[in-house]
Amino acid sequence: MDQKFGDLDPVTFEVLRNTFEYVCRRMTVILQKSSFSPILSENLDFSNAIYDPELRLIGQTANCPVHLAAMHFSVQAVDRKFGIDTLKPGDVVVLNDPYEGGTHLNDVTLTMPVFYDEELIGFAVSRGHWMDLGGGGPGGQGFGTHVAGEGLRLPPMKLYENYEVNADLLEILLRNTRTPHYIKGDLQAHMGALLAAEEELQATAGKYGKDVLLNGMSQMIGYTERIVRAAIEAIPDGTYEGADYADSDGISDDKIWVRLKLTVNGDAIHVDFDGSDPQCAGAINSPYANTAAAIYTALQFFLAPDAPPNAGMFAPISFSLPEDCWLNAKWPAPVVGCTTITSGKVQSAIWQAVAKALPDLAIAPTCADANWFVAAVRGKDGRIDVFSDIPAGGWGGTPYNDGLNVTLDPLGNCTNMPAEAAELLYPIEVEAFDLRSDSGGPGENRGGLGARFRFRFIEGGELSIETSRTLEGSPGVNGGGFSPVQVLVKERPDGVRKVIGGTSEDGSWTSPLLSSHKFGPGESFEFLSTGGGGWGAIRSRDPERVLDDVLDEYITMEAAERDYLVVIDRDTMTVDEAATRRLRS
Structure with a gap:
């Protein structure tokens, strides 16, 4: 064979490429099938990846993109704390600190080094959204002005040594959650995923040799980088602007703006966020790693979505963030809404900038919200449990077709909880989950539809939610229109309805960030999600x-x-x- 990938022949290169992806897929199956909490087993709010000894991403599954593009910052934090040379087989480091590679506190990252013949050959990393780690509201949604109100913050700490759990640290975790019945089982599921990655990487090193494995990792990164740079070169050089906003930070009713300039120069892209709003008082600030993840993921939709997913995706993309900026959160800024609100606004602003660079290939923004809610519910046995879901909205129209209906924002890529599972596990009754007419932005190609999601509290409870798009819907591109706004409604058993988030019939507006909103027995919560923006001139639609x-x-x-x-x-x-x-x- 004449074609070489470094000193690897194409067959070996392709075998290793598939191996790296398979390792992560196996991790995902194990985590989903063995986890205890529904947010992992049903909503799939987790991610798995492998890294090389230089802390570079080598492989990942199509789990939660806002996790995946942020996880290498967590791995780097492990190195800063311990030094990778000090790590031994069976060490597992846990962290969720937003200012050390984390996102919001619920996203817990576990990192384990992998060795073969006493030589480090990589890292296995598993990140999952744990249902509750304390804080002022269920799921950490207290919406205060300090990160301490959002739950237990963990710096990089060894949770396992020599494959044995640190019982004292585990006890701390169990005593700082509303859902201790999930924590231990979820932790064991993560550990199972890490051990599977260790087994597969060691087997690959044994079959092909350590040198071939490590060389394959490096060659894979270079291969992806070349594909991404070629895609960037096809974009006209220039500077393109985009903007979007969150309706509120929960403290002030002022809009919180993302403003950016996307500059294409040859085979590289730089995103400058100068002009974005300062760090805000409320709980939607975005840590550096979370903002980086939103940038990388938003651009990969247009650059090289089919390239092997690894660190080569990141090298051609740079960005700059002002020091005092809500997209560059510093302690003690509250951050619980960073993944579910703020990352979507960053993505939307980038997509609007790309629409100016590539109008014929642009995609209109999505609902740009995960619409994540958490409800503390009390069963007849008196036990408090936590119910959570992410009712999706629509995606934007494209140059080729209408947008997708009721699909979670691309930065999340999770699923909604099946009604049957929700009703089996919790004292609630799902009353509706159907398409919402007129919820897609009009255009030559219409935005996908949002949904009407509604459930009833059987024994009462308290609900927290973070969302946006209640002042304006999703913007269109190339002449497409906005989708309608989102609305949050509380309905009493006698049918009396009250808007508790968004705009009421009398024109008054209420912030859509709710913390521990009380619901009595028989009262229902209804969420009307919006669709995606429209693509192309509205009256050009056949x-x-x-x-x-x-x-x-x-x-x-x-x-x-x-x-x-x-x-x-x-x-x-x-x-x-x-x-x-x-x-x-």
């Missing part, structure tokens, strides 16, 4: 496609006439071509 949307109840007849200037004959349910021509002329 009237027959508008009719199809009306027949599918994706849009109403009123919206067809108001937004698209398409009149539907109510008797025949066909396009009234004469009336449509008059409106469009």
